Structures are given as structure tokens and as C-alpha cells.
Amino acid sequence: MTDAALGALRRLPRPDADRLALIGLTALVVLPLIAFVVVPLFGIFRMSFATPDGFGLGNYVRYIQSPKFSKVVGNSLSVSLTTTFITVVLAYAFAFAMRRTAMPGKRIFGAVALLPLFAPSLVQALGIVFLFGRNGVVNRTFDLGIDIYGFWGIVISDVFYSFPHAYLILSAALAIADARLYESAKVLGATSARMFRDITLPSTKYGLLSATFVVFTIVITDFGNPMVIGGDFNVLATEIYNQVSGQGNFEMGAVIGMILLVPAGLAVVVEKWIMRRHQATITERSTPLQVERERLRDAAGFVCAVTICGLIVLIVAIVFIASFVTLWPYNLHLSLRHYRFEVQNGLAPLWTSIWVSLLAAIIGVVATVTAACVVRRLDNLAGQVLYFVSILPAAVPGMVLGLGYILAFNDPKSPLEVLYGTFLILAICNVYHYHAQGFLIATTSINQISRVFDEASTSLGGGFLRTLRSVTLPIISASIISVGVFFFVRSMVTLSAVIFLVTPMTQVAAVSVLLLDDAGNQNQAAAFSVCIMLVVAAALVLFQATLRLTGHKDVALMR
Amino acid sequence: MFLSLSSITKRFGAVAALNDVSLAIGEGEFVCFLGPSGCGKTTLLRVIAGLETPDAGEVMLNGKSLVDVPARLRNFGIVFQSYSLFPNMSVARNIGYGLECRKWRREAIAPRVAEVLDLVHLSDQADKYPHQLSGGQQQRVALARALAPGPAVLLLDEPLSALDAKVREDLRGEIKDLQTALGITTIMVTHDQHEAMEMADRIVVMNAGVIEQVGSAGDLYDRPVNRFVAEFIGRMNLLPMSSAGLDADASGTADDPFIGVRPEHIELVDPGAPHPGALLGRIEKCIFLGSFTRITLALGERALVLELRGRRTDLQAGGTLAVRIPVHAIHRLRDAAP
Numbered sequence: 012m013t014d015a016a017l018g019a020l021r022r023l024p025r026p027d028a029d030r031l032a033l034i035g036l037t038a039l040v041v042l043p044l045i046a047f048v049v050v051p052l053f054g055i056f057r058m059s060f061a062t063p064d065g066f067g068l069g070n071y072v073r074y075i076q077s078p079k080f081s082k083v084v085g086n087s088l089s090v091s092l093t094t095t096f097i098t099v100v101l102a103y104a105f106a107f108a109m110r111r112t113a114m115p116g117k118r119i120f121g122a123v124a125l126l127p128l129f130a131p132s133l134v135q136a137l138g139i140v141f142l143f144g145r146n147g148v149v150n151r152t153f154d155l156g157i158d159i160y161g162f163w164g165i166v167i168s169d170v171f172y173s174f175p176h177a178y179l180i181l182s183a184a185l186a187i188a189d190a191r192l193y194e195s196a197k198v199l200g201a202t203s204a205r206m207f208r209d210i211t212l213p214s215t216k217y218g219l220l221s222a223t224f225v226v227f228t229i230v231i232t233d234f235g236n237p238m239v240i241g242g243d244f245n246v247l248a249t250e251i252y253n254q255v256s257g258q259g260n261f262e263m264g265a266v267i268g269m270i271l272l273v274p275a276g277l278a279v280v281v282e283k284w285i286m287r288r289h290q291a292t293i294t295e296r297s298t299p300l301q302v303e304r305e306r307l308r309d310a311a312g313f314v315c316a317v318t319i320c321g322l323i324v325l326i327v328a329i330v331f332i333a334s335f336v337t338l339w340p341y342n343l344h345l346s347l348r349h350y351r352f353e354v355q356n357g358l359a360p361l362w363t364s365i366w367v368s369l370l371a372a373i374i375g376v377v378a379t380v381t382a383a384c385v386v387r388r389l390d391n392l393a394g395q396v397l398y399f400v401s402i403l404p405a406a407v408p409g410m411v412l413g414l415g416y417i418l419a420f421n422d423p424k425s426p427l428e429v430l431y432g433t434f435l436i437l438a439i440c441n442v443y444h445y446h447a448q449g450f451l452i453a454t455t456s457i458n459q460i461s462r463v464f465d466e467a468s469t470s471l472g473g474g475f476l477r478t479l480r481s482v483t484l485p486i487i488s489a490s491i492i493s494v495g496v497f498f499f500v501r502s503m504v505t506l507s508a509v510i511f512l513v514t515p516m517t518q519v520a521a522v523s524v525l526l527l528d529d530a531g532n533q534n535q536a537a538a539f540s541v542c543i544m545l546v547v548a549a550a551l552v553l554f555q556a557t558l559r560l561t562g563h564k565d566v567a568l569m570r
Numbered sequence: 571m572f573l574s575l576s577s578i579t580k581r582f583g584a585v586a587a588l589n590d591v592s593l594a595i596g597e598g599e600f601v602c603f604l605g606p607s608g609c610g611k612t613t614l615l616r617v618i619a620g621l622e623t624p625d626a627g628e629v630m631l632n633g634k635s636l637v638d639v640p641a642r643l644r645n646f647g648i649v650f651q652s653y654s655l656f657p658n659m660s661v662a663r664n665i666g667y668g669l670e671c672r673k674w675r676r677e678a679i680a681p682r683v684a685e686v687l688d689l690v691h692l693s694d695q696a697d698k699y700p701h702q703l704s705g706g707q708q709q710r711v712a713l714a715r716a717l718a719p720g721p722a723v724l725l726l727d728e729p730l731s732a733l734d735a736k737v738r739e740d741l742r743g744e745i746k747d748l749q750t751a752l753g754i755t756t757i758m759v760t761h762d763q764h765e766a767m768e769m770a771d772r773i774v775v776m777n778a779g780v781i782e783q784v785g786s787a788g789d790l791y792d793r794p795v796n797r798f799v800a801e802f803i804g805r806m807n808l809l810p811m812s813s814a815g816l817d818a819d820a821s822g823t824a825d826d827p828f829i830g831v832r833p834e835h836i837e838l839v840d841p842g843a844p845h846p847g848a849l850l851g852r853i854e855k856c857i858f859l860g861s862f863t864r865i866t867l868a869l870g871e872r873a874l875v876l877e878l879r880g881r882r883t884d885l886q887a888g889g890t891l892a893v894r895i896p897v898h899a900i901h902r903l904r905d906a907a908p
Contacts, residue, residue: 029640463654466621467712469641470648471668472719481667485658 029474033388037397040382044400046427047443051415052407058418059265070266079245084270087246090162091231091274094169098226099219101170102177105319108312110185111211113304115313123320126327128175129547131504131521133235134540135168137528138326140240141333141340141537148329148340160242168236171326173229174319177222184218185211188300203308217285224282228275232408234507235521239528247271251410252510261418268411276406283402327544334537349538356518361542363434364520368502370438375449375498378442380491383453384479398454405447409507412444417511432514440512441502448501449494456490457483489558496554503547571630572597572755573618573723578627580613587613588624589779598753600746602760602770606802610779611759612727618757619725620644631722642671647716648725652732654712655700661687661711662696668719686714689748706737713745717752724749726758730765742768763803775799796904797828806830807874808903828903833864835899836876841892849874853889856882867891 062069074080105124109117127135143149143159150157159167188211196206234248241249247267255264333339337346352358382401386394404412420431430436442449460483468478484491506521513522520543527536571594580588587610595601603611616622618629620641629636636644647668655664665686666679674682687693690710700708709729716724726745730738746769749756760766766773767787775782775790775798783790783799794800797808809829839845851867851874863882867874876893878885885891 029642461653463650464656466641467648467650467654467656467715468667469621470619470644470646470725471715472642472645472671473667474642474671477671481670482656482658486656 029476032474032476033385036381036385037389037393040378040385040397041400043378043439044382044443044446047439048400048404048407048412048446051412051419054418055265055268055411055415058261059269061262061265070262074263074266074270079250083245083247083250083267086162086244087231087248087271088274090165090169090237090246091227093162094166094173094230095223095227097166098170098173098177098230099181099222101319102174102181102222103215103219104315106178106181106185107211108316109182111188111300111302112309112312113302114309114316116316120316120320123323124178125175126323127171129500129504129551130327130544131235131524131540132172132233132506133168133239133521133525133528134330134544135171135326136164136236136239137524137533137537137540138329139164139168140533141329142326144240146340151340160240161244164240164242165237165244165246168240169230169233171323172233172236173226174323176229177226180222180225181215181218184215184221188214190298190300193300220285221282224278224285228278228282228405231278232271232275232410232507234410234510235525238525248408248410248507251414255414255417255511261414264414265418268408268414271408272406272411275408279406330537330540333534334541336534339534339537349534350542352535352539356515356523358542360518360523361520361539361546363517364503364543365546367434367437367441367517367519368499370434371441371502372495372499374438375442375445376491376495379446379449379494380453380484380487382446382450383457384483386454387457388475401450402447404443404445407444409444409505410510413440413508413511416440416508432517434517437509437512437517437519438502440508441505442498444505444508445498445501449497452490452494452497453487456487460486489561492554492557496550499550500547503543503550571595572599572632574630575614575618576628576630578614578617578624578629580610580617580622580624586779588617591627591779591781593774593781593784595755595757597755600749600756600758600769600771602758602766602773603776604760604763604766604773604802605776605782607761608778609776611761611774611776614776615725615727615757615759618723619646619648645719645721646723646725647719647721648727649709649712649716649729651728652705652709655708655715657700660697660699661692661703664700664711665715665718668715672719682718686718689717690714690744704737705733706741709733709741710744713748717748717754722755724754724756726756728759728761731760731762738765745769767803773803775802777802794830794901794903797830800830800901800903805833805875805877806901807833807836809872827905830901830903831874831895831899833875833877834862836874836893836895838878839892839894841890845892845894848892848894850890850892853885853887853891856885856887858882865891867893 057066059070060066060068105120108114109121139159141147143157143164145160147157147159149155192210193206196210201209231246232248234252237244237246237249238252245253247270251264251267251271254260254267334349335345335347336342337344337348379401382397386398386401388394389397416436419425420427420436422428430439464482464486465478468482473481504521506525509519510522510525513519520539524536524539524543527533527539573595575591575593578588578591579586589610591610591614603614605611613622617624620636620639631644655661656667659667662680662683665683669679669682683696684693687696690713692707692710692714695703695707695711700711703711713729729745730741733741742765758766758769770787772784772786773790774784777798783795785793787803790799790803794803794806800806801808807830809831810827839848841850849869851869853865854868854873855864855866857864858881862877862879863885865876865878865882865885867876874893
């Protein structure tokens with residue numbers, strides 16, 4: 012036995028191979044994070060201090076002293092706070108109806124609520140314009156003279172835009188509940204209102220806080236909706252674009268980017284901090300809550316869900332209809348003329364988007380899944396640092412990252428300048444824009460795998476790479492596909508980061524929608540949006556079919 | 571010695587999970603680490619396996635230090651508590667995994683897998699997946715997987731504790747028979763004294779990061795060195811040294827402040843015929859437990875538990891009983907580890 016054992020010992024690979032593999036993979040994760048997140052951010056930071064007389068605070072002083080500054084910052088904050096309040100209240104009510112009532116139609120409501128995730132960010136604004144704009148159906152029919160452009164237009168569009176994000180967080184918070192608490196309260200004589208105040212609300216306060224900060228970040232960094240429906244109402248995100256694209260003033264764009272980074276970054280940091288302190292209140296011994304029928308409450312939930320989902324569908328439907336009629340809202344005869352795309356490179360940007368999104372899906376999967384595996388394996392200070400850097404992009408607004416990419420890669424001195432103007436740089440930009448979310452999906456599913464599997468593999472002689480290849484990755488295969496789909500979908504619909512990076516040769520579909528709308532061609536913008544949504548829908552159907560064929564269920568696609 | 575541990579210390583933050591633990595294990599021996607939860611037994615097993623790095627101390631195999639040998643190169647087989655079979659692999663692939671890692675040829679893997687599957691009587695389950703097996707079957711596959719590469723030492727981390735009582739009993743015998751047949755050095759962690767007593771050649775009783783006593787089941791039961799071992803293995807009545815009514819020569823020293831008496835060693839005396847050193851008590855509880863009856867006797871403020879063979883319908887709570895403690899049944903016990 013002993014001789015055989017020693018013989019087996021000799022047949023095993025050398026221990027160095029394992030270390031090398033870990034170091035190699037760590038480098039594969041860290042170097043791109045430095046090149047594509049840290050360097051561009053540093054570029055913006057530097058640029059914001061660059062003045063004709065050398066480095067200094069001149070740009071900041073000039074911008075802060077201009078009357079525009081307080082106005083734009085005030086606009087951004089007021090829009091973001093108002094939208095956040097409305098969204099979180101609506102999303103809480105909707106999530107409550109979904110999780111804590113016995114209303115019918117939950118499957119459909121749940122799917123409809125996610126619809127805005129799968130549309131370009133400016134579709135909400137486009138739909139609102141078709142409804143309430145100067146030439147919208149409401150003003151044309153009733154001649155009410157509603158002026159939607161500005162504060163309320165942005166708020167309404169962004170409520171719909173950010174709604175699914177808040178809903179997903181709150182739904183998860185409301186999904187877990189310990190029935191024993193409610194039963195005890197009932198036996199002690201508590202009314203429904205008291206139980207809501209004393210049990211439900213406290214147990215979901217972390218979800219509420221998290222949703223608040225996430226929505227705030229999304230709204231303050233949103234670019235598409237304010238561009239379409241903001242009119243003269245400027246916010247920080249659109250101001251960066253105006254400074255850089257309109258006036259070629261990179262220094263000022265960088266200053267505003269740095270200013271935008273503060274609230275967005277703070278919100279993300281606070282949200283992560285809150286979630287870390289959030290101890291699981293549900294234990295293995297908790298009894299899951301079974302929702303019983305209660306006519307009044309269920310009816311109220313149903314009305315709430317129908318109203319919210321109805322409005323979400325209405326906005327998307329209006330965009331669909333407007334794209335298929337001769338001239339909205341004057342001539343409602345069906346027509347496919349807006350789908351001829353006789354301008355703007357025809358349909359080429361759509362194909363560009365698809366290729367870029369496929370590239371982003373592949374790169375995104377490799378980057379984030381590798382990062383998640385390495386972080387789990389490191390399990391020390393280095394792992395914590397890597398975790399932080401991996402979720403750092405969540406704090407960086409798309410406009411800021413995009414501007415950073417121009418500064419970093421449209422520079423003959425940069426060794427990566429060859430990337431500029433390629434599909435690849437667009438894909439990479441999307442990957443690192445959404446790196447945190449993809450990384451968290453991968454990390455969550457890897458952390459669900461018991462460490463016993465790692466240890467069993469190790470004790471049987473499996474190295475780090477073999478354990479990944481034979482055990483870890485096969486177990487999370489469904490999540491890996493969902494990370495890919497996540498990057499594909501985000502890349503199809505995102506606008507803010509890539510707006511600075513597209514060239515006439517690499518124009519993507521979401522940018523086309525914006526340019527068409529800007530040129531006053533709303534109907535073609537709608538048609539292009541519909542094309543994007545159809546591609547996304549096809550990808551999702553394909554994804555679901557793949558999962559069903561391979562026998563996977565309950566895979567989270569978005570978080 | 572085949573496997574020796576010297577002065578192993580392992581801390582988790584401020585807690586010393588293992589404090590200067592030394593132990594020698596002979597080739598082919600079956601050793602159990604027994605103790606309450608949190609005593610450090612699992613940590614010690616993981617240190618031997620290489621899954622934890624000790625803060626101090628050394629593990630030696632055949633005179634060779636394992637300090638620089640990572641877990642995957644130690645060639646130790648481990649069976650975990652439960653659910654350690656790779657869910658994405660069939661039974662046969664799970665068992666062949668260690669052989670794949672050792673770069674065995676495909677033609678050599680299949681017969682070896684068949685061989686160990688036969689050892690655990692699961693030849694007909696080769697193509698199933700872990701979730702299609704019962705808990706007992708899963709643990710037998712885990713055992714086969716650990717044995718397949720011909721490990722130098724087999725480590726079992728509470729392998730039976732997640733199973734139903736009946737399955738547990740069957741598997742105890744099966745594992746012990748297999749171990750005897752293969753002659754493989756085996757260490758098992760358990761908190762179940764009956765499991766340890768049934769399976770182990772030697773039992774290592776652990777508490778709070780140190781070894782309290784090492785010995786066969788008989789040694790530990792008949793000659794516990796201290797209060798912890800006495801109370802952990804079997805039942806023991808503990809009385810302070812100054813207890814009245816004991817035979818004079820049973821009195822001890824300050825080193826051994828307690829005396830212990832096993833419940834079955836206490837004898838009844840006829841209350842009609844006075845006996846020197848007899849104790850008269852009131853019966854508090856009388857519980858019938860099948861092959862014996864357990865009686866709790868109140869002696870003033872103290873309680874004494876005794877176990878009498880068979881069913882004692884003549885004794886009832888509230889009645890009185892006279893007993894004596896024979897000198898040869900008295901254990902002198904220290905408070906802590908020697």
C-alpha cells in the first residue's frame with residue numbers, strides 16, 4: 012500500500028503548476044481591470060486638472076463659479092431624488108402585490124415589469140413624447156397644451172427606466188419571510204396594518220435602502236432619457252455630452268464627470284456598505300410564509316399591478332405603433348416606410364450592435380467568471396482587493412467611463428491606441444461598464460457551491476485548474492450562460508458609455524436611435540428601437556430554450 | 571510511527587482550536603477522534619489532510635515531514651460529512667476522478683472503478699448521478715472515491731452523522747470490515763461514543779483543543795484519567811472526595827478531588843441487615859429502559875444514578891433503598907487533563 016501510495020505521489024503534477032495557474036489567472040483579471048477601468052479613470056482625473064497654465068484647480072473654480080453649475084447640479088439632484096422616491100414607493104407596492112398577495116396573473120406581471128430592462132434607455136422618453144409631447148397624441152387630440160419637456164418628462168421616463176431594478180431588489184427582500192413571526196403576531200392579536208409596520212417593513216429595510224441607492228445611481232447617471240425629453244433642462248450627464256461633443260471642451264467634460272462621480276460613487280459605496288452589514292435574519296429553521304387569500308388586499312394588489320404594468324406596456328406599445336404608421340399621430344395608416352432606414356448607414360448600426368454585443372458577451376463571461384473564481388480561490392486580502400476593484404465600475408457613470416476611454420485610447424502615446432475605432436473597444440467598454448453586475452451574478456452562483464467540492468477535489472489530487480474545469484464551471488454552467496446573456500442585452504441597449512466611442516464606421520443601434528430622434532425623425536427612431544428590442548427578445552427566447560433543453564430551472568438573468 | 575503529529579497548534583482569531591496536540595498512529599490502525607462539537611477534532615483531521623495549515627507543529631508520514639506537501643499531493647483519501655459527490659458527474663466518474671487527476675490511462679481507470687464499486691456493493695449504480703442515490707449510497711460512493719487511488723491514509727469526517735439511525739448502524743459495520751480487509755490506516759472524526767467504541771482500535775478523546783486521553787474503548791471506560799473522559803464515555807456518578815459513607819481507604823488526595831462510580835457498579839443491600847458504609851436514599855425516579863432499569867436516588871442533597879439489570883417492578887418512586895459502593899468500583903478522578 013505504501014509503495015503504491017508513494018508511486019502515486021510521483022505521478023502527480025508538480026506543485027508549481029498550481030501556483031502558476033493561479034498567478035496567471037489573477038494577471039488575466041487584474042491587468043485588463045487596470046487598463047480598462049483604472050487608467051481611463053485616471054485619465055479623466057488628470058484632464059480635469061489640466062489648464063493652459065499647467066495642472067491646477069482652475070477648471071473646477073471656473074465651472075463652480077459659473078451660474079450654470081448650481082443650476083445643473085440642482086437639476087440633477089432634484090430629478091434624481093424625486094424619481095427615486097416615486098420609483099421606490101411604486102416598486103415596493105408592486106413587489107408587495109407580487110410576493111405578499113394571492114392575486115392572479117403574477118407570472119405575466121413579473122415578466123412585464125422587467126420589460127424596460129430590454130429596451131434602449133431612451134425608449135421610455137420616446138414613448139412619453141409620442142403620448143404627451145408637442146406632437147403627441149394627447150396634445151393633438153385634446154389640445155391641452157401640456158409641456159412635458161423638462162423636469163417632469165425626465166422624472167416620468169426615469170421612473171419607468173429604473174422601475175425593474177428597484178422591483179428586483181424589493182421583490183427579493185419581500186420573498187423571504189418567516190411565517191412564525193406572522194403567526195405569533197396574529198395569535199397575539201395584531202392587525203394587518205400593525206404586522207406590516209412591525210414585521211414586514213423592518214425586515215425589508217435593507218432592501219428598501221439598497222433599492223433607494225441603486226435607483227438614485229441609475230437616474231443621476233442616465234443620459235438617454237434626459238437627451239430626448241429634457242429640452243432646455245440640463246443635467247450633469249447631458250452636460251458632459253454637450254461640453255465634449257458640442258464644444259469639444261474635454262477639460263470641462265472631465266470636471267463635470269468628476270463631479271458626477273461623487274454622488275454616483277457615494278451611492279454605490281453606501282449601498283455596498285449597507286448590504287455588508289445586513290445579516291441574514293432568516294435561518295434554516297424559519298418556516299416560509301404561505302400567502303393566504305384575502306379578497307380586499309388581493310384586489311388592491313391586482314389593481315396596483317394592472318396599473319403599473321399597463322403603463323409600462325403602453326409606453327412600449329406606443330413606440331411599436333408609432334414605428335408602423337405613416338406619420339404619428341397625424342396619419343395612422345399602417346406603413347413600413349420607417350423600416351427602410353434610408354439614412355444613417357441603413358441597418359448597418361444594428362448589425363454592428365449585434366457583433367459588439369456578441370463580443371461583449373464572450374469577453375464579459377471570460378472576464379467576470381474568471382474574476383469570480385480567482386476571488387474565491389484567493390480568500391485573503393488580495394482577494395478582497397480584487398473583489399473591490401471588480402465592483403468598482405458600478406460606481407462609475409457610463410458617460411464618465413466613455414469619456415475616460417477617449418482620453419486613454421484616442422491618444423497616439425497609448426500602446427492600446429490600435430483599439431480605438433474598432434468594434435473591440437466598444438465591446439470592452441460595455442464589459443467594464445457592467446463588470447460589477449456580471450461579476451456579482453458569477454460570484455453569487457459560485458458561492459452557492461459548497462466548499463466541500465473544492466476540498467474533495469483537492470484531496471483527490473485535483474489542482475486549481477482541473478477543479479475549475481471539471482467541477483466548478485460545469486456546476487455553474489447555467490449561470491455562465493446567463494452572464495453572457497446579461498452582457499449581450501446590456502450591450503444592445505446601452506447608450507451612455509459608447510456614445511463617445513462610436514465612429515461613423517462603428518455606429519451602434521442605440522446611438523442611431525438618439526441621432527434619429529435628435530434630427531427630429533421620431534418615427535424612424537421608434538422603428539430602430541423596435542429592431543433593438545426584437546433582437547433582445549430573440550436572444551432571451553434562445554436563452555430560455557437553451558436552459559429548458561439542458562434541464563436548468565430558476566436561473567436569475569438580471570439582478 | 572507511520573503517522574505522527576507533533577505539537578500541532580492552530581488558532582482561529584483568539585480561539586485556539588488546537589493547542590499543542592501530539593499523537594502517533596500505527597500503520598493499519600483505526601483511530602477515532604471523539605469529542606463534543608468545537609473540541610478541535612475536525613480541525614485536527616483537516617490539518618492532517620492538509621486542508622488547514624497549522625500555526626505550529628508538524629505532521630509526519632513514514633518519517634517524512636508533510637509541511638511542504640499540499641493537500642492534493644498528500645495522497646490521503648477523505649470522506650466528508652455529506653454532499654461531497656460532484657453533482658455533475660456520474661458515480662463512475664466521481665470514483666475515477668482521483669485517477670484522472672493522477673493521469674491514469676482510460677483503460678486502467680475503468681477496471682479500478684469497477685473494483686472499488688464492488689467493494690462497496692454498488693456495482694449496479696455506476697451510471698447514476700448523486701441526486702439519484704440515497705444518503706447511505708452516496709456515502710458509500712464517497713468512500714469508494716476516496717479509496718480508488720489507493721490512499722496512504724483514509725480520513726473520515728463524521729461520515730455517518732447525516733444518515734438515518736438504521737443506515738448508520740449498517741454502514742458502521744461495513745466501513746469497519748472494509749478497513750480490516752484492506753488494512754488501511756484510518757482516522758475517523760465523530761461525536762458519537764458508540765460509533766467510536768464499535769469501530770476504533772484506539773479512541774482519542776478531545777476537549778477544548780487538547781487530547782484528554784488516548785486508549786481502547788475498554789481503557790477509557792474502565793480507567794478514565796479525569797472527570798471529562800469519565801462523563802463523556804458512558805455514565806458516571808461524580809462525588810466530591812469528602813462524601814460521607816464511603817469506605818475509609820477510598821479517600822484520596824488533593825490531586826484527585828473527585829471519585830466516580832459507574833451506575834451499574836452500585837450494589838443493593840438488604841435494608842434489614844445493616845452494612846457498614848451503606849447509604850439509605852429515597853427513590854426519585856424509576857425508569858424502565860428495556861434490558862435495565864435506571865433509578866435516581868436522592869441522598870440528602872446529592873443524587874445517585876444506578877442501573878439494575880432487568881425490570882424492577884418492586885421499586886417505585888417515593889420508596890427507600892439502601893445501597894453500597896464497592897471499593898473496587900471507585901474511580902479517582904482529576905478535574906482536568908493530566
